[in-house]
Amino acid sequence: MGLGSSKFNIRLNHHHHNNRGGGQNSKGSKGSNNSLLNINDDEIDRVQLQHHVGKCYWGANFSAPLLEQLRNGEANVLDVGCGPATWLCDMATDFRCSNFYGVDIDRTFPNQLPYNVQIVLADITTRIPFKDIFDLVYMRHMLSYFIDAQWEKRIIPELLRVTKSGGYIEIQEAEYGFQRPGPILADFEAKVRKRSRDPLFIRRLPTLLNNTGQFGPVREEERTYRLGRWGGELGEMMATNVFSMLLFVLTRAKVIEKNDIPRIMQTLRTELEKQSTTVKYYRYYAQKL
Numbered sequence: 001m002g003l004g005s006s007k008f009n010i011r012l013n014h015h016h017h018n019n020r021g022g023g024q025n026s027k028g029s030k031g032s033n034n035s036l037l038n039i040n041d042d043e044i045d046r047v048q049l050q051h052h053v054g055k056c057y058w059g060a061n062f063s064a065p066l067l068e069q070l071r072n073g074e075a076n077v078l079d080v081g082c083g084p085a086t087w088l089c090d091m092a093t094d095f096r097c098s099n100f101y102g103v104d105i106d107r108t109f110p111n112q113l114p115y116n117v118q119i120v121l122a123d124i125t126t127r128i129p130f131k132d133i134f135d136l137v138y139m140r141h142m143l144s145y146f147i148d149a150q151w152e153k154r155i156i157p158e159l160l161r162v163t164k165s166g167g168y169i170e171i172q173e174a175e176y177g178f179q180r181p182g183p184i185l186a187d188f189e190a191k192v193r194k195r196s197r198d199p200l201f202i203r204r205l206p207t208l209l210n211n212t213g214q215f216g217p218v219r220e221e222e223r224t225y226r227l228g229r230w231g232g233e234l235g236e237m238m239a240t241n242v243f244s245m246l247l248f249v250l251t252r253a254k255v256i257e258k259n260d261i262p263r264i265m266q267t268l269r270t271e272l273e274k275q276s277t278t279v280k281y282y283r284y285y286a287q288k289l
Contacts, residue, residue: 050141050241051086053234054172057223057281061091064168064285066136073097075135078162080124081142085109085117092117103128125154130162137163140172148201152208160212163288169209170285173202174242179224179278182271184264191255205284215286223281228272242279243268 055061069075070091075098079088082102092100092114102109102119109119122128125146137159146155159169176192176199178185189199198204206218225231227239243265251258271277 047083048086049237051090053237053241054281055090056234057225058221058283061087061094062136062138062170062285063219063221063283064136064170064287066168069135070095070098075099076133076164077101077136077138078103078130078134080128080137080139080159081145082119083108085113085119087138087140088117088119089114101130101134103130124158125150128158128162132162132164134163135167137167137169139170141174143173143176143202148198151201151205152211156208156212160214160288165288168285168287169215170283171205172281172283173205174225174279174281175200175202176279178227179280180275181277182275184268184271185277202282205282209284209286214289216289218284218286221283224278225281227277227279228269230273230276238279239269239272 066075070077073095075095077091077098077100079085079091079100079102082088082104085102088100088102089110092098096114096116098116100114100117102117103122103124104119105121105123107121113119120129139159163169176197177189181189192199206220209215209218225238225242226235227242228235231238247256247261247264251261256264
């Protein structure tokens with residue numbers, strides 16, 4: 001899977017994210033002031049490294065049974081909320097004869113893309129400019145960018161609409177209910193609930209998919225990530241990513257201030273070592289009937 005070494009001495013290619021435009025948030029709803037951090041080289045590098053670390057945990061970029069179709073060049077694939085297009089470019093390199101499309105609300109993707117990749121700017125909470133042509137519609141790390149009700153009323157119906165009959169939807173997300181949380185994380189979970197957010201919402205996705213009546217059996221895969229130094233360098237990286245998503249929700253809701261983030265992050269890291277905290281990630285995939 002090629003991260004090079006156990007020390008993760010990766011030099012990410014900065015030419016992959018030049019000319020990003022004025023948007024700050026690669027996945028949020030309209031208005032760039034929703035982002036936790038401004039999109040800069042460090043933040044895009046974080047997202048790129050998140051992709052490679054996640055690939056180490058999962059062993060592959062996707063789980064839906066489409067490997068032969070992708071290899072044979074018979075697949076159209078859509079990445080919703082593609083950000084800097086790291087997943088797309090990785091997939092396009094692995095499967096050079098298939099076609100890959102991305103959609104995002106802001107331009108954080110590179111000017112130069114593989115010949116089999118196209119990206120458009122669009123908002124999934126309104127409508128994305130595609131018909132039902134996709135063999136795989138893929139989405140990950142987007143849970144914190146929508147309120148719970150949007151998933152049932154808008155997100156899932158739109159993913160379903162652009163998936164062809166016989167194609168697959170695949171969603172990968174973390175739950176924000178932590179195992180062995182310390183006081184700060186437990187307080188964060190309580191604040192999330194008060195903002196009409198369910199920290200365990202990801203577990204409801206199979207029910208929401210089944211309720212459409214348009215999918216076959218929903219398949220589930222699960223991984224447990226160690227958070228913090230006790231989980232090695234993978235654990236440190238995943239801690240940063242998980243808390244960035246969690247802090248995004250709370251800063252957007254004005255529960256905490258951006259100026260408090262460095263102090264909170266440092267306190268959280270100390271707490272993780274004492275508690276040996278973990279978080280679960282899930283992949284759900286289902287075939288459209």
